[in-house]
Amino acid sequence: MAPPRLELEHVTKRFASVVANDDVALTVQPGEIHAVLGENGAGKSTLMKIIYGALLPDAGELRWNGTPVEIRSPHEARALGIAMVFQHFSLFDTLTVAENVWLGLDRKVTLRSVAEGIRAKAAEYGLELEPEKPVHVLSVGERQRVEIVRALLANPQLLILDEPTSVLTPQAVEKLFETLRKLAATGCSILYISHKLDEIRSLCHQCTVLRGGKVTGRCDPTLETTASLSRLMIGSDPPRLPPRTGTAGDVALRVRDLTLPRFDRFAVALEGISLDVRAGEIVGIAGVSGNGQQELLAALSGEDPRADAGAVSLFGRGIGRMGAAHRRRLGLHFIPEERLGRGAVPSLSLASNLLLTRKEALRALGWIDRRALRAQASSIIGRYRVKSSGPGAVAKSLSGGNLQKYIVGRELDALPKVLLVAQPTWGVDVGAAAQIRAELIALRDAGCAVLVVSEELEELFAITDRLHVIARGRLSPSIPTSEATVEQVGEWMSGLWNAPAAAAGEAR
Incomplete structure (x- = not known):
């Protein structure tokens, strides 16, 4: 029998006092669609970045097709045959769709051939894209399409997908699932991250559950109900x-x-x-x-x-x-779709980000009452159960879901x-x-x-x-x-x- 496509043993990753991944084990077989399930802040994104070489683990071992490897960069991951679509996209706003895809390819490949490949792959998967469009005019959903097509053009052995269906109609979701099943039938393994439990039950062969950075369960999702998957993920029914x-x-x-x-x-x-x-x-x-x-x-x-x-x-x-x-x-208040860059300034603290739309902590002559600002941020963090180190945490340090809860809380709290x-x-x-x-x-x-x-x-x-x-x-x-x-x-x-x-x- 062929060795597993990917094996992780005792993988641990720390950020200061936070343990994002704690002694994680994961095995993905060739041709397997494997879900990684967990609530926001459970460590899913950190684990995927380790597999893709964007982060190095503090401890543990990775084996690729049975051979121990140290993946030190996304470039090395792509050379192995690993492609990833991030939840937070890695695109250059000032470049076109085709130019963004071209950046990761051999210089001998022409921009025209890249554009033709994008059109062909987008048509195959039912993802409408215009290669000549600059990225800065694209919506979040369109940017996700760029990431998906860029990954598929690499013909990967392992494809990591993070929330891939949020841009698609119900009919297009079914078409994508058919394509992913065909892709898996050729031997390509797929790591699939989604909070849509019905998708995981319909598409995936195996599921590994993370909670608080630790593996807390493994299951065959086809044998589970939506309620039982929810209990595995958050410990209770939603x-x-x-x-x-x-x-x-x-x-x-x-x-x-x-x-x-x-x-x-x-x-x-x-x-x-x-x-x-x-x-x-x-x-x-x-x-x-x-x-x-x-x-x-x-x-x-x-x-x-x-x-x-x-x-x-x-x-x-x-x-x-x-x-x-x-x-x-x-x-009239507004919560934009793009969390980082529009909903929040990535490098500013959660408290400081309140000042984008809230003025309660401003005093005469523009002075800021920092104590009142921190108290206001702490109230939102507590009410909306935002996982963070507190009002001083910078926005970009939060998981996407936790930052979304904070931004929603900021606007709803304004009544x-x-x-x-x-x-x-x-x-x-x-x-x-x-x-x-x-x-x-x-x-x-x-x-x-x-x-x-x-x-x-x-x-x-x-x-x-x-x-x-x-x-x-x-x-x-x-x-x-x-x-x-x-x-x-x-x-x-x-x-x-x-x-x-x-x-x-x-x-x-």
Whole structure:
């Protein structure tokens, strides 16, 4: 029999006083799709970085195809046949998609051939990409597609995927799964990290569970239920979402015939967007990444103040020309999809990051009350169970899920009147996702108008009262979530909606 593709024995990694991986053992066979499951901060990303050579372990041994190896860099990992798609992407914003992929290849390969390879691989996997686009104009979902295609172009023996399906429609997820199964059938091993427990049960052959940096369980996920996997991961069933209470009130945020040309040649133009969000309701917008979500949220949040003043109104007041700070003073808050760089400054502490949108600790003449600021940050860290070393921890030191909890907590703690949220639980474990969703529902029940833009259909079906779908810069009429189906929303993601029928649903 062939030796295991990858073996880890007694792998340990420490960061100062924190033990991220503690005596971890992991075995992946050729052609096996192996899930690594754990809540945010459990040590999954650290372990993957060790396998990929981005970090060196403090102790332990790695064996590749039966031979002990020391992987000292991603370059050495790629030379062995290991490819990885990180949750936090490693792309240069000023370069194009093709140029980013070209960087890791032999210099003899031409940029034109790289672009052709990207188009072919993207078409094979159903991942729409334009090689000539600069990365800085791409949404988070589109950047993830770049990472996936770049990894697949290497024809790896081991492919590490971290939350790979958050950019895809339900139909495209099934196509990707078919492709991954075919890839595994050729002998390629796959390490699969996802917080979607139904995906792990459907796709993976084996599962290793991490909690607090230690391996706490191994199982065949096909023999488990979603509830049993959740208990293995977080030690309990995820909390149930509270039932719907109350009814929607007056219109808080109104958009009428919002039409905006592209701000550059790679952006998406908005065409005739109209929607209402009432006090005490959550309205969801579904869609495949890159169909105008970024542009719409920029126009609503004030990052893009090019709209006609009356095209966007807040409690009857035209705000289309107002900037983000002015809109925030009127009660409109925004949680962007990109955590590092937009939601938080990576090199600043959690306390200092509060000052991006919160002013309670500011005193006369711009003085900052540091004690009050730290107390405010500590309160958010405690309420939202953010795993960190405290208010002084820099944002980039947190796992993606914990930073997301902190940013969500920062905005919810402000008690907004209107809240715009992009991808609220992207890359967040099942327990933290349930907590964030419950907080959004509680905010809605307190009378806030909430607009959620998400590519997680499960999330939208769980928390929203009405749904729209955005496709190619156009917005469908809304439909009550209770009347929508996954298949219907999947079709609408291609722009195929029946306006009269949907409009009738909105009227109800």
